[in-house]
Amino acid sequence: MASNTTAPPQAGRPGSGLTAPVTAGVVAAVVGFSSSFVVVLAGLTAVGATPAQASSGVAALCVAQALGMFWLSGRHRVPVSLAWSTPGAALLASTGAIAGGWPAAVGAFVVTGLLVLLTALVPALGDLVARIPPSLARAMLAGVLLPLCIEPATALVTSPLLVGPVVLTWLVLVRLTPRWAVPAALAVAFAVVVVAGEGVHAADLAPTLALTLPAWSVPALVGVALPLYVVTMASQNVPGVAVMNGLGYRVPWRESLGVTGLGTVLAAPFGGHAVNLAAITAAMSAGPEAGEDRERRWVAPVAAGVTYAVLAVGCSALTTLVAAAPDGVVQAAAGLALLGTLASSLTGALAAHEDHLPAAVCLVVAASGVVVGGIGAGFWALVAGLVVRAVLRAGRPST
Incomplete structure (x- = not known):
């Protein structure tokens, strides 16, 4: 059954045409893509992808997001926006090389999609995830992001002439128009690449998809x-629902998990790591910027899907520019893109006073990048935080 908005329709009011939602959808896609695609490239490359495989992964994610938005928004007439997992990409960047190489990473992406599908079918699995203290989940994410967010500072010191314009652009626009601060900083980074980077071969600009057979390893x-x-x-699906609820829309939760889980499974062999509900760009496609007629805002995610399909064609060219960049330039842009997420993660990690110490332990273990038994720091951070939390709460009456 199609989902309906919880607020009364406002059809016929000024601005109820299609121009506003189409424009909002295009802007949401451009901002979402440009603000984080370098993070996704960094994550995929860190776990073993070649530039061609990383480019393929970004393109596959774009297509999966587009198809998912076409289905969910068109079927339910609700502005459901999808995105790739930027925090997940940051997690991959901090994880680094894994046992089994890129095929094992692809296998892990497939399993991630299957787990999301299983959550749609078995609500108890979602309840199990919900039992992880939010402070620890946020602390793990903050620890994963911290090394990446340090990049602008270190790169600015080592290459001030190249990185300085990127940071300055971000600083000026984050004050004047925050939405465009990261895309503009990335545009400046690409300008630096053109001026100071290595040569780019025309053959590397053609769009490609690279299929990888998944492999599985315990680590x-x-x-x-x-x-x-x-x-x-x-960090994505639950906040995405919260954003939509705040705007007065009911998300088809289980179907959305099914669509994003299936999208992740299908995109994984081509290098895509995770598709999920959007949070930040969801507000752009479902809020007042998408028009006064709430009944027509579902057009915005459809327009975003078309835009993502177009952007998928240019992924190889963008990846080639990233590969040709002088050291530190693109990394600085990626770090700037994650500062907002780091700030919100730190706030959430320290929201519960009684969990300050477990959250701090979780954060530092995640930031350490330690690998034990071939298993990365993200897992051990949660384990360490849960152990410290259990020790501190031992013998206390439950509340």
Whole structure:
């Protein structure tokens, strides 16, 4: 059954045409893509992808998001927006090389999608994820993001002439028009690449898809699939629903999980790591910017889907520019893109006073990048935080 908005329709009011939702959808897609695609490239490359495979992964995610938005928004007439998991990509970037290489990473992506599908079919699994203290989930994400967010500072010191314009652009626009601060900083970074980077070959600009047969290893499943699933659910899907509820829309929850889980499974062999509900760009496609007629805002995610399909064609060219960049330039842009997420993660990690110490332990373990038994720091951070939390609460009456 199609979902309906909880607020009364406002058809016929000024601005109820299609121009506003189409424009909002295009802007949401451009901002969402440009603000984080370098983070996704960094994450995929860190776990073993070649530039061609990383480019393929970004393109596959764009297509999966587009198809999912076409289905959900068109079927339910609700502005449901999808995105790739930027926190998940940051997790991959901090994880680094894994046992089994890129095929094992692809296998972990498949399992992540299957876990999301299973959550749609078995609500108890979602309840289990919900039992992870939000403070620890946020602390793990903050620890994962911290090394990446340090990049602008270190790159500015080592290459001030190249990185300085990127940081300055971000600083000026974050004051004047925050939405465009990161895209503009990235545009400046690409300008630096053109001026100071290595040569770009025309053959590398053609769009490609690279198929990889998945492989499975215990370290990849425990160290990549499980943390990626937790981060995607806790940092993207749940906030995405909250944003939509705040705007007066009811998300078809189980169907959305089914669509994003299936999208992740299908995109994984081409290098895509995770598709999920959007949070930030959801507000752009479902809020007042998408028009006064609430009944027509579902057009915005459809327009965003078309835009993502177009952007998928240019992924190889953008990846080539990133590969040609002088060291530190693109990393600085990626770090700037994640500062807002880091700030909100730190706030959430320290929201519960009684969990300050477990959250701090979780954060520092995640930031350490330690690998034990081939399993990355994201998993061990949650384990460490839960252990400290259990020790501190031992013998206390439950509340």
